[in-house]
Amino acid sequence: MKKTLSIILLVLISSIALAQNFPVQSNIIITPPYSVYLSDYASTASNKMMVQLMLKDISQPDIQLKLHITIKGSGVELSTRADFTPTPLQLQTGEILQISGSELEPYLHPNNLDFLGISKQEFAKTGKLPEGVYQFCVQAVEYRRGVPVSNNACAIVWLVLNDPPRFLLPENNKTLTATNPQNLFFTWMPMNTGSPNSAFTTEYEFTLVEVWPDNRNPNDAINSMMPLYQTTTMNTAITYGPAEPQLIPGRKYVCRLRAYDTEGRDLFKNNGYSQILVFTFGQECLAPINISHSIEDSETAKANWQMLPGQTEYRLSYGEQNADGTWSNWYHNDGILPYSTIKDLKPEHTATS
Numbered sequence: 001m002k003k004t005l006s007i008i009l010l011v012l013i014s015s016i017a018l019a020q021n022f023p024v025q026s027n028i029i030i031t032p033p034y035s036v037y038l039s040d041y042a043s044t045a046s047n048k049m050m051v052q053l054m055l056k057d058i059s060q061p062d063i064q065l066k067l068h069i070t071i072k073g074s075g076v077e078l079s080t081r082a083d084f085t086p087t088p089l090q091l092q093t094g095e096i097l098q099i100s101g102s103e104l105e106p107y108l109h110p111n112n113l114d115f116l117g118i119s120k121q122e123f124a125k126t127g128k129l130p131e132g133v134y135q136f137c138v139q140a141v142e143y144r145r146g147v148p149v150s151n152n153a154c155a156i157v158w159l160v161l162n163d164p165p166r167f168l169l170p171e172n173n174k175t176l177t178a179t180n181p182q183n184l185f186f187t188w189m190p191m192n193t194g195s196p197n198s199a200f201t202t203e204y205e206f207t208l209v210e211v212w213p214d215n216r217n218p219n220d221a222i223n224s225m226m227p228l229y230q231t232t233t234m235n236t237a238i239t240y241g242p243a244e245p246q247l248i249p250g251r252k253y254v255c256r257l258r259a260y261d262t263e264g265r266d267l268f269k270n271n272g273y274s275q276i277l278v279f280t281f282g283q284e285c286l287a288p289i290n291i292s293h294s295i296e297d298s299e300t301a302k303a304n305w306q307m308l309p310g311q312t313e314y315r316l317s318y319g320e321q322n323a324d325g326t327w328s329n330w331y332h333n334d335g336i337l338p339y340s341t342i343k344d345l346k347p348e349h350t351a352t353s
Helices: 002-019 038-042 120-126 218-224
Strands: 024-030 049-055 062-073 076-080 089-092 096-100 113-116 132-142 153-159 166-169 174-176 184-189 202-211 229-233 237-240 252-261 277-281 289-297 300-306 314-320 331-335 339-342
Touching: 024 132, 024 153, 049 062, 049 089, 049 132, 089 096, 113 120, 202 218, 218 252, 229 237, 300 314, 314 339, 331 339
Parallel strands: 174 277
Antiparallel strands: 024 049, 049 096, 062 076, 062 089, 062 132, 076 113, 132 153, 166 184, 184 237, 202 229, 202 252, 252 277, 289 300, 300 339, 314 331
């Protein structure tokens, strides 16, 4: 009984080996990360897809071939049309032939493919494959007879859109220091830097909107209000300085990024929009309280007030009352202390501050 089983197993192994004994050895290489755009696999700039063929049958000096490509996954299947007649591939014995870039373009053109699970018209609208896991397979076919002469070489790839960028600084829902002049620094992390399809063709649109009233939903504000500031950059940081619209201390603001491909391709999830970033620009600057004054001498007075949290500098304005009840030009004293001395006063004249 054991001997019979051994013989059957040996015959089965021999049959498999015989069935796989093609004159041509094929291999397929797909370079990650993987694009959802089929045309990217025929791009000369990236060489994302490469097919290698070698004629290993020494009894055959040369052979003319064409490829049969199958792409299957996420409920769709694309395969080379049986009546497609590209330029023949000439292969010599022992030669390794590499096919990539523009040489693959005719094989991946929609007119030369059969479609299952998606129509040619649907695919042509975007040129994209649905996200998911796919099997890319290639087999060499004898050019005139159309019979397979190589193994069916396959590669498994996972096609996904890039995530949108992510804010690093400042932190979300934080109160930032309201410096004078204003100087805010925004940085973000691009989530597509590993992709040769978009790393050099990505721009970022930065949009900032004031959230008013304070209790308004920030998502509603960023989607419906006119931007206070909007700019585009290919960098991953911007400085919001004194040349930009002035922010009001104590007010709440929301900003958002949108990553987009300058060549117009849809390479990002959520249309490239990041999560929103909400911040408060310092604390509201309240008026000083408990203002009082004292007369120092006939030409000098001193004004005092109570310092409140968050106050860093002050301006005292004062003027002389004219005989007709109007006020003269206003004068200003600037300082960082909660008091100020008024000089050069005129005796028996009224002043206000």
